[in-house]
Amino acid sequence: xxxxxxxxxxxxxxxxxxxxxxxxxxxxxxxxxxxxxxxxxxxxxxxxxxxxxxxxxxxxxxxxxxxxxxxxxxxxxxxxxxxxxxxxxxxxxxxxxxxxxxxxxxxxxxxxxxxxxxxxxxxxxxxxxxxxxxxxxxxxxxxxxxxxxxxxxxxxxxxxxxxxxxxxxxxxxxxxxxxxxxxxxxxxxxxxxxxxxxxxxxxxxxxxxxxxxxxxxxxxxxxxxxxxxxxxxxxxxxxxxxxxxxxxxxxxxxxxxxxxxxxxxxxxxxxxxxxxxxxxxxxxxxxxxxxxxxxxxxxxxxxxxxxxxxxxxxxxxxxxxxxxxxxxxxxxxxxxxxxxxxxxxxxxxxxxxxxxxxxxxxxxxxxxxxxxxxxxxxxxxxxxxxxxxxxxxxxxxxxxxxxxxxxxxxxxxxxxxxxxxxxxxxxxxxxxxxxxxxxxxxxxxxxxxxxxxxxxxxxxxxxxxxxxx
Amino acid sequence: xxxxxxxxxxxxxxxxxxxxxxxxxxxxxxxxxxxxxxxxxxxxxxxxxxxxxxxxxxxxxxxxxxxxxxxxxxxxxxxxxxxxxxxxxxxxxxxxxxxxxxxxxxxxxxxxxxxxxxxxxxxxxxxxxxxxxxxxxxxxxxxxxxxxxxxxxxxxxxxxxxxxxxxxxxxxxxxxxxxxxxxxxxxxxxxxxxxxxxxxxxxxxxxxxxxxxxxxxxxxxxxxxxxxxxxxxxxxxxxxxxxxxxxxxxxxxxxxxxxxxxxxxxxxxxxxxxxxxxxxxxxxxxxxxxxxxxxxxxxxxxxxxxxxxxxxxxxxxxxxxxxxxxxxxxxxxx
Numbered sequence: 001x002x003x004x005x006x007x008x009x010x011x012x013x014x015x016x017x018x019x020x021x022x023x024x025x026x027x028x029x030x031x032x033x034x035x036x037x038x039x040x041x042x043x044x045x046x047x048x049x050x051x052x053x054x055x056x057x058x059x060x061x062x063x064x065x066x067x068x069x070x071x072x073x074x075x076x077x078x079x080x081x082x083x084x085x086x087x088x089x090x091x092x093x094x095x096x097x098x099x100x101x102x103x104x105x106x107x108x109x110x111x112x113x114x115x116x117x118x119x120x121x122x123x124x125x126x127x128x129x130x131x132x133x134x135x136x137x138x139x140x141x142x143x144x145x146x147x148x149x150x151x152x153x154x155x156x157x158x159x160x161x162x163x164x165x166x167x168x169x170x171x172x173x174x175x176x177x178x179x180x181x182x183x184x185x186x187x188x189x190x191x192x193x194x195x196x197x198x199x200x201x202x203x204x205x206x207x208x209x210x211x212x213x214x215x216x217x218x219x220x221x222x223x224x225x226x227x228x229x230x231x232x233x234x235x236x237x238x239x240x241x242x243x244x245x246x247x248x249x250x251x252x253x254x255x256x257x258x259x260x261x262x263x264x265x266x267x268x269x270x271x272x273x274x275x276x277x278x279x280x281x282x283x284x285x286x287x288x289x290x291x292x293x294x295x296x297x298x299x300x301x302x303x304x305x306x307x308x309x310x311x312x313x314x315x316x317x318x319x320x321x322x323x324x325x326x327x328x329x330x331x332x333x334x335x336x337x338x339x340x341x342x343x344x345x346x347x348x349x350x351x352x353x354x355x356x357x358x359x360x361x362x363x364x365x366x367x368x369x370x371x372x373x374x375x376x377x378x379x380x381x382x383x384x385x386x387x388x389x390x391x392x393x394x395x396x397x398x399x400x401x402x403x404x405x406x407x408x409x410x411x412x413x414x415x416x417x418x419x420x421x422x423x424x425x426x427x428x429x430x431x432x433x434x435x436x437x438x439x440x441x442x443x444x445x446x447x448x449x450x451x452x453x454x455x456x457x458x459x460x461x462x463x464x465x466x467x468x469x
Numbered sequence: 470x471x472x473x474x475x476x477x478x479x480x481x482x483x484x485x486x487x488x489x490x491x492x493x494x495x496x497x498x499x500x501x502x503x504x505x506x507x508x509x510x511x512x513x514x515x516x517x518x519x520x521x522x523x524x525x526x527x528x529x530x531x532x533x534x535x536x537x538x539x540x541x542x543x544x545x546x547x548x549x550x551x552x553x554x555x556x557x558x559x560x561x562x563x564x565x566x567x568x569x570x571x572x573x574x575x576x577x578x579x580x581x582x583x584x585x586x587x588x589x590x591x592x593x594x595x596x597x598x599x600x601x602x603x604x605x606x607x608x609x610x611x612x613x614x615x616x617x618x619x620x621x622x623x624x625x626x627x628x629x630x631x632x633x634x635x636x637x638x639x640x641x642x643x644x645x646x647x648x649x650x651x652x653x654x655x656x657x658x659x660x661x662x663x664x665x666x667x668x669x670x671x672x673x674x675x676x677x678x679x680x681x682x683x684x685x686x687x688x689x690x691x692x693x694x695x696x697x698x699x700x701x702x703x704x705x706x707x708x709x710x711x712x713x714x715x716x717x718x719x720x721x722x723x724x725x726x727x728x729x730x731x732x733x734x735x736x737x738x739x740x741x742x743x744x745x746x747x748x749x750x751x752x753x754x755x756x757x758x759x760x761x762x763x764x765x766x767x768x769x770x771x772x773x774x775x776x777x778x779x780x781x782x783x784x785x786x787x788x789x790x791x792x793x794x795x796x797x798x799x800x801x802x803x
Contacts, residue, residue, distance in 0.1 A: 069527065091542020107532075111525050414557070
């Protein structure tokens with residue numbers, strides 16, 4: 001159908017369903033932790049504002065989480081429906097890891113979700129905090145296991161191969177903690193936290209633009225920007241380490257990310273900023289590059305060898321263009337996040353964080369960028385590991401299910417229609433919830449210039465007269 | 470050797486599937502019965518009986534699929550492509566009904582759309598699951614380590630019958646659940662529906678049970694061969710007992726009885742299925758030992774399951790305990 005064969009359709013279908021799915025966990029992992037923090041802060045300080053913030057974000061969480069659950073069930077069956085040969089071969093190794101994900105994480109978050117959403121009056125404040133904490137731990141646990149699975153497929157170890165061609169486990173510790181897993185786990189969890197911080201910051205920014213006295217917006221914005229300035233630099237460092245790890249285990253992926261066709265056996269590889277990779281001529285057209293910088297970033301010195309795509313057989317190279325560009329989108333957004341964090345920090349130190357309208361606008365504009373960066377990052381790593389499902393051992397072409405192209409094509413169309421329709425509606429409802437303001441105005445006496453008791457001039461009661469800076 | 474790891478895991482997976490069928494059975498059933506509730510308030514109340522638990526219920530489906538992938542990967546790899554169409558329909562249907570739980574509270578104008586989405590998704594998911602079951606019972610063509618049939622092999626009069634039967638059975642489950650969990654007009658509607666869906670379920674499940682032994686000589690011998698018949702006759706006898714409890718519970722207004730009797734009906738039907746199937750996981754060719762992963766995989770997950778499954782049962786029971794009793798219409802969770 002449309003000139004695609006069954007395997008291309010199956011790949012498009014997996015890419016589509018998993019891309020839609022990852023949007024929800026990327027948000028709900030961070031948001032669950034944020035809810036646990038808000039709930040804990042309320043329990044600890046007794047301040048009403050935290051509970052109101054909790055309830056505000058809880059409703060949004062419920063909508064997003066529901067979409068994450070149903071799109072996740074699809075994933076757990078998609079391995080079998082479309083990639084049955086892969087399932088048969090890799091099942092004995094990665095199946096039990098996913099089994100642990102279900103048993104230790106999915107049940108935990110689902111089991112306590114009801115109590116968290118609806119049970120506060122029934123279980124009391126402490127029980128409610130506990131339930132929220134369990135939901136947060138559940139979301140993190142699921143990240144742990146699924147990233148272990150993905151990492152094993154990228155950097156497999158600890159396995160053997162039996163007489164019917166299945167991967168069989170030899171050393172579970174080596175399988176779970178395979179070489180790329182720690183880097184990928186840290187990178188993804190930080191990404192989820194960043195994504196959530198950016199969304200919370202955008203909502204805070206929106207309501208500050210409407211009313212900079214909005215107490216709920218202030219708390220949200222302050223917490224989000226604080227999170228950003230801590231996590232964004234950590235994420236850049238984590239990403240750098242992840243890159244070094246990839247260079248060691250998946251050099252072809254790095255070559256594609258960097259757009260290097262030629263190898264640099266003596267180091268000194270330039271960093272190509274922009275250009276058009278040309279896979280046919282194996283050259284980089286219109287390249288804008290900075291000498292030596294790629295070597296410096298990747299090997300942390302100027303003389304270590306750096307492989308290029310030409311070092312690999314043509315049929316074992318990943319598609320260059322997609323990987324090159326998606327990687328650049330991710331990195332550029334990462335630095336933009338850092339920039340926003342620094343801007344907000346400077347404003348905070350000067351005491352003007354709630355007054356700078358352009359800062360609030362920037363935070364709003366950056367709101368969706370966490371999702372874009374997460375998707376770009378996943379596209380980089382998943383396209384970059386082609387043509388393999390289990391890196392170097394099982395090719396994508398040998399993994400696919402014996403299902404006819406017509407069936408895959410119709411299910412693909414059905415997924416596209418249903419996902420855009422239903423998750424589109426869900427996104428609309430989430431945006432509408434975010435558009436609602438949270439709290440009443442902050443009482444005037446607790447902010448603004450300190451006044452002498454009893455001599456409050458009449459105009460100061462109207463916040464329009466409070467100096468902006 | 471019979472009591473080996475593969476056997477234990479077959480039991481655990483069967484338990485997960487049974488848990489799913491019972492738990493999601495009643496909340497799918499509530500969705501199926503939704504159009505029979507008239508006012509907004511009635512619908513709100515019915516949905517609130519399942520809103521806190523539906524997500525946990527559906528996790529058993531993930532355990533069923535994920536568990537199969539982990540411990541019986543060959544069965545997973547053969548069954549999913551064979552049942553491609555019903556599985557995809559089920560997954561999409563679950564999306565339709567799953568999102569409705571939150572979406573319908575987020576809009577006034579569009580509420581009817583999500584009510585429809587809830588019912589449509591529930592009916593289709595139940596129907597697709599019933600078809601999948603029927604297709605598995607009638608057998609799957611396997612060559613080597615792969616499904617060898619076509620896209621539409623699953624579609625037979627028998628699988629359509631099992632599909633319709635499961636819709637009726639889930640509706641019965643939903644009706645008896647609502648009798649147990651609500652008061653007033655919702656309970657009255659549910660009580661009437663329980664009678665209708667109960668009668669329909671008995672007829673359809675009876676029909677399926679009568680046809681099944683003749684689909685495969687193995688099933689026939691299992692049920693009617695001597696001395697098996699001395700034990701297998703206990704199943705229909707126990708089903709008769711459950712039906713009597715169901716009727717008495719409805720008549721005497723003991724509101725938990727019909728639900729518990731329906732659960733018993735599901736458990737017994739499931740045991741009946743097990744009697745037909747064992748030792749096959751993918752009839753008529755693959756036994757549980759043919760499809761089992763290596764012992765290292767089975768051990769590794771079993772160690773975790775022995776600790777985690779009791780914990781899951783404990784906190785799932787706790788969640789049900791928190792929301793125990795009849796749902797208070799004024800207590801509105803949303």
